[in-house]
Amino acid sequence: MRRIEVGGTQPYAVEVGAGLLSRLQVPQRHVALISPVDLPRQFVAAAQASLSPTVTVTVPARDDCKTLTVLGGVLSKLAAANIPRDGAVVGLGGGAATDLAGFAAASYLRGVAFYTLPTTLLGMVDAAVGGKTGVNLPEGKNLVGAFHPPKAVWCDTDTLATLSGAVFREGAAEAYKHGLIADPSLLARVLSPEFRPGGANLEATLADAIAVKAGVVTRDLTEQGERAFLNFGHTLAHALEAVTHHAVTHGDAVGYGMHYAAVLSREMGGTDLTPHTWAFLKWQRPAPLPPLTFEAVLPYMARDKKADAQGVRFVLLHDLARPYLTRVPEPVLREAFRQWQGAVG
Incomplete structure (x- = not known):
């Protein structure tokens, strides 16, 4: 234990x-x-x-x-x-x-x-x-x-x-996210064949993923600072859930949302981490998305709890384990959405 x-x-x-x-x-x-x-x-x-x-x-x-x-x-x-x-x-x-x-x-x-x-x-x-x-x-x-x-x-x-395999893989999105924002050792471990119910590395990997969040909330319970970093991928994810009336599950939405956030991070000058987020999506195999437009999704992103009076803010990555919070201009959001949609279909 x-x-x-x-x-x-x-x-x-x-x-x-x-x-x-x-x-x-x-x-x-x-x-x-x-x-x-x-x-x-x-x-x-x-x-x-x-x-x-x-x-x-x-x-x-x-x-x-x-x-x-x-x-x-x-x-x-x-x-x-x-x-x-x-x-x-x-x-x-x-x-x-x-x-x-x-x-x-x-x-x-x-x-x-x-x-x-x-x-x-x-x-x-x-x-x-x-x-x-x-x-x-x-x-x-x-x-x-x-x-x-x-x-x-x-x-x-x-x-x-x-749990079904699909539901287990949904949950793995949050563990993988913790690898992207704080502990890169989790990335390979989450995609390992032993990260599964009864698997040899399940308990240790699960505990280490939880430890990332435990450390963050210990330092910032009410999201005044770094706790916002735990929302990497979640701005689009929550929008996908809302615009589809929860036909897209949270775990699948986070998988899609992390890839969008990686595209945004690259567009904003960060290291290209899309190979990592794409590798996760291929492993996760989320349910296909319905047809979506940027105009349909944007209002829900604008209601995200990280938004303020000056606009939509996103958690992005300079590099692995180097998250930051920033406003992203709408033209960049739109272009990243086009690239993301071209990749995920």
Whole structure:
């Protein structure tokens, strides 16, 4: 088992290893367990056996759960179950479900303890660590939320064995991104045949990818500086999700978005890193994109949380592990989009 410490004003630990679901312990007596409807029943049963929750709340699958309507229903169920101020919310499932559960914990009674048990690679590497919680609006991704760090994160690698190859590869996008922005050793390791459920380098690579994010959020919890670098590839990714009404999954969108950000980085004078992002796309094999125009995508990029009154800002790379945040002129965005679209079809 690996243990990664996340520091800051509210420190906690991320544990990575097999069999964690059957060994869960929390100090709170009253617990609400929140999980998506499509989660394998054995995971819910294992968490229930360990935690003896006061109430178990089932929510819709994937991003269908990240709405204000679903959030309101969850909060009502917590109130109906009389979860007290010293109770806890436990989020079990993929990144969307744990985002929702965390925001419910942040909102209910103005904040109760939160624990998260991600069951997907995407959830483990990205959503579960860092305290960002929230839901979507029709106008864009993650536009409503709060910073609410968990008390602990448990990443049970046994849960990854239930994922399809496509879903596992979706999650690998965030691990590969951490290689691009901070730890280039991850690039070859993520593409290795041993980076797979049960693979020899799964636990170590997963822990090292999580450690990149843990280090960043320790230094910058509320995204005042370097935490923005974790959004490499995400400006276009979130736009692709929104413009297609989430027909493009987050992991696939990040894969596409990283390649666009690499094209932009090259156009803005950086090292040409598109061979790395293209290698990942070939390995990931994301679902084909529907026909898109720059005009359709641009408004969603403009709503990105890194945008300000002066325009759209992107995380780009001078070189591997040398990220920076900058505004990109619209003609450059348009030309890079043309090149990107020519490559990805």
